[in-house]
Amino acid sequence: MIQTMARDAKASARLLRVAKRGEKDTALGLMADNILSRKEEIIETNTKDISLAGKKGLSPAMIDRLTLNEKTITSMAAGLREVAALPDPVGEVTGMWKRPNGLRVGRVRIPLGVIGFIYESRPNVTVDAAALCLKSGNAVLLKGGSEAINSNLILNEILTEAMKKANLPEKSIQVIPSTEHEAVGILLGMDDYLDMIIPRGGEGLISFVVENSRIPVLKHFKGVCHVYVDESADLEMAQGICFNAKVQRPGVCNAMETMLVHRKIAPSFLPGMIEAFKKAGVEIRACEESVRLVPGLKLAKDDDWPAEFLDLILAVKVVKNMDEALNHIERYGSNHTEAIVTNDYERSQVFLERVDASVVLANASTRFNDGFELGLGAEIGISTSKLHAYGPMSLKELTTTKFIVFGSGQVRT
Amino acid sequence: MIQTMARDAKASARLLRVAKRGEKDTALGLMADNILSRKEEIIETNTKDISLAGKKGLSPAMIDRLTLNEKTITSMAAGLREVAALPDPVGEVTGMWKRPNGLRVGRVRIPLGVIGFIYESRPNVTVDAAALCLKSGNAVLLKGGSEAINSNLILNEILTEAMKKANLPEKSIQVIPSTEHEAVGILLGMDDYLDMIIPRGGEGLISFVVENSRIPVLKHFKGVCHVYVDESADLEMAQGICFNAKVQRPGVCNAMETMLVHRKIAPSFLPGMIEAFKKAGVEIRACEESVRLVPGLKLAKDDDWPAEFLDLILAVKVVKNMDEALNHIERYGSNHTEAIVTNDYERSQVFLERVDASVVLANASTRFNDGFELGLGAEIGISTSKLHAYGPMSLKELTTTKFIVFGSGQVRT
Numbered sequence: 001m002i003q004t005m006a007r008d009a010k011a012s013a014r015l016l017r018v019a020k021r022g023e024k025d026t027a028l029g030l031m032a033d034n035i036l037s038r039k040e041e042i043i044e045t046n047t048k049d050i051s052l053a054g055k056k057g058l059s060p061a062m063i064d065r066l067t068l069n070e071k072t073i074t075s076m077a078a079g080l081r082e083v084a085a086l087p088d089p090v091g092e093v094t095g096m097w098k099r100p101n102g103l104r105v106g107r108v109r110i111p112l113g114v115i116g117f118i119y120e121s122r123p124n125v126t127v128d129a130a131a132l133c134l135k136s137g138n139a140v141l142l143k144g145g146s147e148a149i150n151s152n153l154i155l156n157e158i159l160t161e162a163m164k165k166a167n168l169p170e171k172s173i174q175v176i177p178s179t180e181h182e183a184v185g186i187l188l189g190m191d192d193y194l195d196m197i198i199p200r201g202g203e204g205l206i207s208f209v210v211e212n213s214r215i216p217v218l219k220h221f222k223g224v225c226h227v228y229v230d231e232s233a234d235l236e237m238a239q240g241i242c243f244n245a246k247v248q249r250p251g252v253c254n255a256m257e258t259m260l261v262h263r264k265i266a267p268s269f270l271p272g273m274i275e276a277f278k279k280a281g282v283e284i285r286a287c288e289e290s291v292r293l294v295p296g297l298k299l300a301k302d303d304d305w306p307a308e309f310l311d312l313i314l315a316v317k318v319v320k321n322m323d324e325a326l327n328h329i330e331r332y333g334s335n336h337t338e339a340i341v342t343n344d345y346e347r348s349q350v351f352l353e354r355v356d357a358s359v360v361l362a363n364a365s366t367r368f369n370d371g372f373e374l375g376l377g378a379e380i381g382i383s384t385s386k387l388h389a390y391g392p393m394s395l396k397e398l399t400t401t402k403f404i405v406f407g408s409g410q411v412r413t
Numbered sequence: 414m415i416q417t418m419a420r421d422a423k424a425s426a427r428l429l430r431v432a433k434r435g436e437k438d439t440a441l442g443l444m445a446d447n448i449l450s451r452k453e454e455i456i457e458t459n460t461k462d463i464s465l466a467g468k469k470g471l472s473p474a475m476i477d478r479l480t481l482n483e484k485t486i487t488s489m490a491a492g493l494r495e496v497a498a499l500p501d502p503v504g505e506v507t508g509m510w511k512r513p514n515g516l517r518v519g520r521v522r523i524p525l526g527v528i529g530f531i532y533e534s535r536p537n538v539t540v541d542a543a544a545l546c547l548k549s550g551n552a553v554l555l556k557g558g559s560e561a562i563n564s565n566l567i568l569n570e571i572l573t574e575a576m577k578k579a580n581l582p583e584k585s586i587q588v589i590p591s592t593e594h595e596a597v598g599i600l601l602g603m604d605d606y607l608d609m610i611i612p613r614g615g616e617g618l619i620s621f622v623v624e625n626s627r628i629p630v631l632k633h634f635k636g637v638c639h640v641y642v643d644e645s646a647d648l649e650m651a652q653g654i655c656f657n658a659k660v661q662r663p664g665v666c667n668a669m670e671t672m673l674v675h676r677k678i679a680p681s682f683l684p685g686m687i688e689a690f691k692k693a694g695v696e697i698r699a700c701e702e703s704v705r706l707v708p709g710l711k712l713a714k715d716d717d718w719p720a721e722f723l724d725l726i727l728a729v730k731v732v733k734n735m736d737e738a739l740n741h742i743e744r745y746g747s748n749h750t751e752a753i754v755t756n757d758y759e760r761s762q763v764f765l766e767r768v769d770a771s772v773v774l775a776n777a778s779t780r781f782n783d784g785f786e787l788g789l790g791a792e793i794g795i796s797t798s799k800l801h802a803y804g805p806m807s808l809k810e811l812t813t814t815k816f817i818v819f820g821s822g823q824v825r826t
Contacts, residue, residue: 097788099786113769237822248825359815362820368818368825374516386525387813390814392816400802403772405773407776
């Protein structure tokens with residue numbers, strides 16, 4: 001069954017890659033209309049998934065992620081219209097030049113083809129992923145979490161209906177109707193039909209996909225993000241940035257997990273900063289020098305430095321200079337997001353150049369590593385591996401370029 | 414041992430990624446000097462490999478590929494100087510913009526990190542690959558064919574000597590001194606250290622790498638390339654292009670394997686074209702309609718259409734219109750190189766848009782799918798998969814981009 005779906009997806013992709021922007025945007029608009037007009041039906045179907053999840057004893061957090069209501073449905077429809085409003089990446093000529101023999105050579109942005117999207121519980125990801133794949137001219141096979149199967153299938157039906165009305169190939173968007181984990185393994189072997197796999201979920205899912213896929217994978221591993229407060233930092237600015245990076249939404253991958261503070265300003269910076277964190281309920285795990293400066297702090301253990309807490313927990317370390325900070329980040333960072341707070345011009349430049357992370361910031365919160373916030377218009381994930389995309393992935397990252405050549409009879413000698 | 418080498422490579426990559434263009438170009442120049450001044454020693458060592466290969470009964474073609482002489486050594490040194498003359502891809506800002514909140518966001522080109530290069534007999538690939546990886550700021554682990562091991566090791570010594578003299582990390586370039594096939598498998602599991610694998614060789618090697626790698630692979634599969642001669646083609650131009658595409662160098666991936674001819678011009682085009690091919694020793698395998706037009710031709714079998722002959726053999730098919738040509742290419746093409754010969758403006762545009770291949774040409778030979786010929790300055794392979802690179806790969810394809818953000822205290826709300 002999955003093979004038939006993959007073959008249908010590839011056939012659809014062939015038509016979709018030459019679809020006009022107007023056709024794709026019309027379909028996205030119709031999807032938004034359909035979702036709103038069939039709201040009650042969606043909520044009713046979602047209720048089945050929720051009650052099954054309850055019986056299976058899923059955690060309240062998981063059930064929360066699974067739930068669709070008036071608000072999440074309105075937001076899905078709005079998301080579809082936002083994607084329709086974004087420019088079409090397909091057809092962009094990224095460069096063109098003339099060769100000495102008169103050949104004109106250009107590179108043109110084209111869709112990848114067929115994308116396999118493997119994700120966990122949120123059914124709204126079904127709609128987001130379908131919208132971004134359609135806009136970028138790609139067919140998509142969606143394998144969501146088994147607990148969301150009924151919700152995903154009704155959303156698939158609604159999206160497909162809109163594709164038909166817009167005269168676009170309906171098999172461009174297909175939810176795999178299986179709740180078996182086995183289906184993922186089968187999908188990962190379909191390298192004759194699929195061009196890319198995007199897994200979204202916990203480390204277990206991503207490792208499984210990387211180990212078992214014959215298809216290239218765009219992966220999003222963990223975020224162990226640091227803010228380095230330099231001796232020349234504006235302390236008020238540093239406090240604002242560090243507080244935001246840790247507290248605004250601690251459960252996400254671009255939240256700060258370790259704060260590095262230059263020895264010279266630690267005595268003036270740490271006590272106030274730590275008080276602010278404590279008021280916000282942040283648990284501090286500190287190095288020995290920090291504990292001397294702010295007595296009563298809990299001492300950090302070795303495994304706190306590489307930890308992605310995803311919670312109101314923060315590791316704090318005093319460093320003797322920027323080199324020590326850079327070495328710490330090189331050793332424990334996860335190539336995700338790293339920031340410096342400084343007023344020293346040269347150090348800002350050195351930090352931005354030397355740190356190997358998908359997003360490196362000077363004087364701004366790590367929380368800005370996000371497709372919308374950086375101005376890409378949408379986001380389908382954040383890549384922490386370097387091939388094809390590094391950092392937030394948006395429409396362009398769902399495309400590639402081919403070469404086109406205009407000749408007048410040239411042959412090679 | 415391979416793990417230690419991979420760890421050393423990663424440590425070297427960290428230094429190499431901030432190396433200045435001048436340092437890298439100095440090293441490349443010193444490598445060229447060293448290769449020329451130690452010419453006799455290289456040839457002597459290479460003789461060992463050749464005599465072992467003779468004893469193992471390797472084919473003359475393989476021994477030819479293995480052989481280093483005055484001419485190939487001069488050409489390796491010239492290649493190093495050419496790479497030195499190319500612009501440094503590292504540090505290029507590919508875009509920069511300002512967000513409404515005042516953040517300045519840019520994308521900067523950076524090296525990938527550590528590249529694993531797996532190839533077969535030619536020892537000159539050792540030097541080419543090392544040069545391109547160094548120029549793009551990447552460390553490289555080289556696993557060449559076992560029959561070239563002595564040649565590869567002395568070249569490695571010569572390159573490393575130049576790195577030392579130029580004060581660059583010598584472990585940036587390492588030939589794996591093992592002749593065991595097992596070493597490839599071990600290398601493919603080093604995903605903690607390596608960022609990309611590039612296999613160069615036959616389909617067997619590439620399939621093995623794709624199946625066994627945990628590291629992203631940039632692969633170069635076969636080239637089943639077509640030229641479609643449209644009814645509106647200038648027949649003289651068509652004959653020149655088709656002849657060049659098939660005969661100039663039949664053993665390479667961008668040579669034409671199947672010629673598609675529009676029914677309307679087949680009677681005036683085919684007889685002369687086929688005569689020219691026959692004079693050049695090309696064996697024709699033709700469709701029934703071609704056989705009716707040019708009696709005595711050998712009839713093509715089903716397995717000739719998807720074949721990569723890599724030889725003076727050509728499949729020929731008459732098609733009733735461009736759609737039939739497009740469908741044939743979609744079915745049997747390998748996403749490598751496809752060309753149309755036409756004087757019809759609209760058809761040229763439709764062909765360039767609709768054909769899914771890394772290089773699509775109008776009125777030029779398929780043989781132009783090559784990094785040098787298309788103006789990229791150098792080539793490390795041709796990617797026929799779409800992620801990261803599609804088509805000839807050069808220095809830019811050995812890099813990625815990271816985001817840099819200049820703020821003034823912004824936090825996310």
